[in-house]
Amino acid sequence: MSDTTTEDSTQNGPVLAADGTPLRRSLARALRRQKLRALMLIAPLLIFIMVTFILPVADMLYRSVENGIVSETLPRTVVALADWDASGDTPPDEAVFAALAADMQIAAEEKTHTKLGSRLNYENPGMSSLFRKSGRQVRRWDLETDAPFMEKFLDIDEDWSDIDVWRTIQTYSPSTTSGYYLAAVDMQLGADGPEMRPENERIYLKLFGRTLMMSLAITLSCIALGYPVAWLLANLPMRTSNLLMILVLLPFWTSLLVRTSAWKILLQQQGVINDILVWIGLVSDDARLVMINNQLGTIIAMTHILLPFMILPMYSVMQSINPSYLRAAKSLGATDWTAFWRVYFPQTVPGIGAGSILVFILAIGYYITPALVGGTTGTFISNRIAFHISTSLNWGLAAALGGILLAVVLVFYWAYDKFVGIDNVKLG
Amino acid sequence: MLDQGSDAFVVFDKVQKSYDGQTLVVKDLNLSIGKGEFLTMLGPSGSGKTTCLMMLAGFETATHGDILLDGQGINNIPPHKRGIGMVFQNYALFPHMTVAENLAFPLEVRKLGKSDREAKVKRALDMVQMGDFANRRPAQLSGGQQQRIALARALVFEPELVLMDEPLGALDKQLREHMQFEITRLAHELGITTVYVTHDQTEALTMSDRVAVFNDGRIQQLDPPDTLYEEPKNSFVAQFIGENNSLEGTVKELNNDTAVVQLDDGGLIDCKPVNVNKVGDRTKVSIRPERVEYRSERFQEGAHLLKAEVLEFIYMGDVFRTRLRVAGRDDFIMKCRNAPDQIRLKPGETVNIGWMPEDCRALDA
Ligand SMILES: Nc1ncnc2c1ncn2[C@@H]1O[C@H](COP(=O)(O)OP(=O)(O)OP(=O)(O)O)[C@@H](O)[C@H]1O
Numbered sequence: 001m002s003d004t005t006t007e008d009s010t011q012n013g014p015v016l017a018a019d020g021t022p023l024r025r026s027l028a029r030a031l032r033r034q035k036l037r038a039l040m041l042i043a044p045l046l047i048f049i050m051v052t053f054i055l056p057v058a059d060m061l062y063r064s065v066e067n068g069i070v071s072e073t074l075p076r077t078v079v080a081l082a083d084w085d086a087s088g089d090t091p092p093d094e095a096v097f098a099a100l101a102a103d104m105q106i107a108a109e110e111k112t113h114t115k116l117g118s119r120l121n122y123e124n125p126g127m128s129s130l131f132r133k134s135g136r137q138v139r140r141w142d143l144e145t146d147a148p149f150m151e152k153f154l155d156i157d158e159d160w161s162d163i164d165v166w167r168t169i170q171t172y173s174p175s176t177t178s179g180y181y182l183a184a185v186d187m188q189l190g191a192d193g194p195e196m197r198p199e200n201e202r203i204y205l206k207l208f209g210r211t212l213m214m215s216l217a218i219t220l221s222c223i224a225l226g227y228p229v230a231w232l233l234a235n236l237p238m239r240t241s242n243l244l245m246i247l248v249l250l251p252f253w254t255s256l257l258v259r260t261s262a263w264k265i266l267l268q269q270q271g272v273i274n275d276i277l278v279w280i281g282l283v284s285d286d287a288r289l290v291m292i293n294n295q296l297g298t299i300i301a302m303t304h305i306l307l308p309f310m311i312l313p314m315y316s317v318m319q320s321i322n323p324s325y326l327r328a329a330k331s332l333g334a335t336d337w338t339a340f341w342r343v344y345f346p347q348t349v350p351g352i353g354a355g356s357i358l359v360f361i362l363a364i365g366y367y368i369t370p371a372l373v374g375g376t377t378g379t380f381i382s383n384r385i386a387f388h389i390s391t392s393l394n395w396g397l398a399a400a401l402g403g404i405l406l407a408v409v410l411v412f413y414w415a416y417d418k419f420v421g422i423d424n425v426k427l428g
Numbered sequence: 429m430l431d432q433g434s435d436a437f438v439v440f441d442k443v444q445k446s447y448d449g450q451t452l453v454v455k456d457l458n459l460s461i462g463k464g465e466f467l468t469m470l471g472p473s474g475s476g477k478t479t480c481l482m483m484l485a486g487f488e489t490a491t492h493g494d495i496l497l498d499g500q501g502i503n504n505i506p507p508h509k510r511g512i513g514m515v516f517q518n519y520a521l522f523p524h525m526t527v528a529e530n531l532a533f534p535l536e537v538r539k540l541g542k543s544d545r546e547a548k549v550k551r552a553l554d555m556v557q558m559g560d561f562a563n564r565r566p567a568q569l570s571g572g573q574q575q576r577i578a579l580a581r582a583l584v585f586e587p588e589l590v591l592m593d594e595p596l597g598a599l600d601k602q603l604r605e606h607m608q609f610e611i612t613r614l615a616h617e618l619g620i621t622t623v624y625v626t627h628d629q630t631e632a633l634t635m636s637d638r639v640a641v642f643n644d645g646r647i648q649q650l651d652p653p654d655t656l657y658e659e660p661k662n663s664f665v666a667q668f669i670g671e672n673n674s675l676e677g678t679v680k681e682l683n684n685d686t687a688v689v690q691l692d693d694g695g696l697i698d699c700k701p702v703n704v705n706k707v708g709d710r711t712k713v714s715i716r717p718e719r720v721e722y723r724s725e726r727f728q729e730g731a732h733l734l735k736a737e738v739l740e741f742i743y744m745g746d747v748f749r750t751r752l753r754v755a756g757r758d759d760f761i762m763k764c765r766n767a768p769d770q771i772r773l774k775p776g777e778t779v780n781i782g783w784m785p786e787d788c789r790a791l792d793a
């Protein structure tokens with residue numbers, strides 16, 4: 001067959017290119033060159049995104065489950081502790097304490113024991129000081145002669161006989177852990193698997209719920225305020241609509257901090273709005289409204305800040321709707337309202353969808369504004385993440401919270417795609 | 429035919445329209461359309477055709493004058509109560525509804541029952557032979573199919589008056605001709621009064637009962653197609669409708685139904701005075717290419733002839749189209765039927781041309 005094909009390619013062999021190579025191969029070669037060139041064109045951006053976005057995100061996601069610190073700092077103890085029965089009520093035996101002494105001496109030398117202490121402190125408060133105190137003492141011991149170590153540890157601190165301390169060390173000795181994620185949803189690893197934390201220690205679920213509800217409220221108020229504006233933008237004569245467009249974009253050109261602070265001035269109890277309300281007598285002087293440092297303040301300020309992200313996609317969709325649709329509807333006998341509701345509105349849904357996705361996703365991860373005007377009741381989960389990143393330095397928990405936030409956004413995106421269809425989103 | 433009387437269904441009475449308060453887009457429009465009539469508004473771009481349609485449909489208000497529908501003034505009736513079917517230039521089919529939903533829309537807003545609606549939608553779809561497409565979206569239809577749906581939608585609620593704004597503008601020639609036929613057939617079958625806008629003169633001539641030629645915000649002539657073609661009242665209409673030869677000159681002699689015009693290069697021709705008043709008036713005479721003759725046996729006794737040089741001979745199948753230089757102009761066209769005895773003139777030949785005086789109309793300059 002291979003012999004005849006070269007002679008009579010039109011009948012039964014592969015089609016040949018002008019230079020005699022099979023057409024398929026020469027096409028593939030030509031395409032490969034094209035693809036390579038395209039790849040080279042986007043390479044700078046790709047590398048940039050990899051380095052500044054994908055790698056950090058991957059790193060954070062890794063941190064949210066990473067837990068090498070216990071087995072790295074206390075390698076011998078982890079091995080010795082493997083056989084210990086955590087469900088009993090006796091502390092481990094002398095072998096474990098000897099291993100701990102050996103590990104601690106090295107760790108204290110390298111000053112890694114305090115780090116381990118603060119890591120374990122997230123799971124069991126008190127561990128930090130226990131490790132710091134023990135580290136100081138263990139450095140002076142002689143491993144050859146000073147056995148047995150069990151008593152010596154107990155001399156340093158009674159807590160070394162506490163089953164919970166050993167349970168914590170054993171639980172967190174594997175190099176990965178679900179502990180951060182459990183903590184992020186107000187759970188913990190108990191003796192028999194994951195369990196809810198005590199009522200008074202639960203904060204994150206509530207915070208997630210509040211973040212979602214407030215983001216939803218912000219999205220809805222952006223739709224309600226933005227829709228008429230977008231409609232005006234799309235339907236006013238050129239000159240007026242350009243002016244209006246500048247007003248819409250104006251917030252983009254002002255610093256976020258300035259805008260947020262402006263809301264503080266407007267909304268505070270001695271602020272402009274309260275003053276006016278008191279002046280016209282709607283509100284009595286001793287019952288001024290509390291509109292800032294709470295949920296209301298956050299919703300107002302964030303609606304203002306995110307409004308352009310709602311208006312712009314809606315505008316671009318509305319602009320592409322030919323006015324003859326409305327005329328057609330009316331000529332067919334529809335009243336103004338029916339024409340709007342049955343003909344115009346459905347065509348603007350893609351714009352609303354695009355704006356809502358943008359605003360919702362931006363809102364759910366927003367940080368500065370809730371931090372400034374949120375007070376205690378108006379803060380978002382992102383403020384908690386920031387707290388763990390920069391103040392408590394519990395990066396694992398921060399990463400887990402961030403990971404959950406990412407998952408929530410993806411779930412919303414998926415749900416939107418499922419029920420509305422992502423190809424129904426139009427940004428312009 | 430100018431039925432100002434009782435059977436006038438739509439009347440424009442001294443209607444003017446200005447958008448900007450400075451220029452009149454429609455100047456003094458007087459028009460009455462009989463019931464069941466198919467009237468076409470024909471005119472160049474920007475002559476105010478769409479504006480007239482929009483005033484009738486209620487999307488623009490007349491600056492001055494009255495529009496009457498079935499004897500009642502409609503200036504103050506909102507568009508959705510006028511009950512006028514409309515086919516838009518871009519069809520304006522609702523993209524988010526299926527074909528059937530599009531058609532059901534006018535019935536729904538009229539609160540018809542479901543079974544009634546379905547029956548009417550089906551009938552309307554069958555009428556335009558689109559019964560199989562009920563569940564498609566407009567975007568999944570070809571231009572011609574969309575056009576038919578737009579037509580069906582304008583007709584489904586049985587309006588007495590239908591307005592169509594260049595509905596066939598986007599179609600290819602064959603589909604266009606087919607649709608022209610369909611639209612006239614439907615309009616006559618259903619007895620609908622139709623106002624049709626186009627700037628395609630063939631369309632206007634083949635479809636209409638009467639054609640209103642628009643220019644510069646005025647109706648230049650309002651007549652049935654044959655009258656319009658054969659007896660244009662002014663040189664704009666003569667130029668705009670069909671192919672036309674136009675020669676400029678001065679009136680030399682003027683009798684009741686004949687005149688002699690001296691062309692600018694001195695040649696004399698016979699014509700019929702239409703728009704000239706006295707000897708010495710400037711005039712443009714208009715002759716249809718198919719009425720030009722070059723064979724001496726067909727001329728009248730004593731007719732004035734012109735010398736013409738053949739510049740180009742174009743074979744077009746059914747006709748021969750010959751371009752001539754006449755009276756210093758080299759865009760004079762003569763059309764001869766491709767008959768067995770027809771001669772094919774050669775470039776460079778010189779012939780004498782002439783015509784029956786009544787085919788040559790002396791119009792305004
Ligand atoms: N909404 C408007 N505002 C201002 N001027 C307008 C408006 N609509 C039309 N015009 C002007 O009125 C004149 C007539 O417009 P119209 O649309 O009636 O023309 P037309 O005869 O339908 O032309 P075409 O064949 O191109 O559709 C044009 O000069 C146009 O510029």
Ligand SMILES: [Mg+2]
Pocket residue numbers: 477478479593
């Ligand atoms: Mg028009």
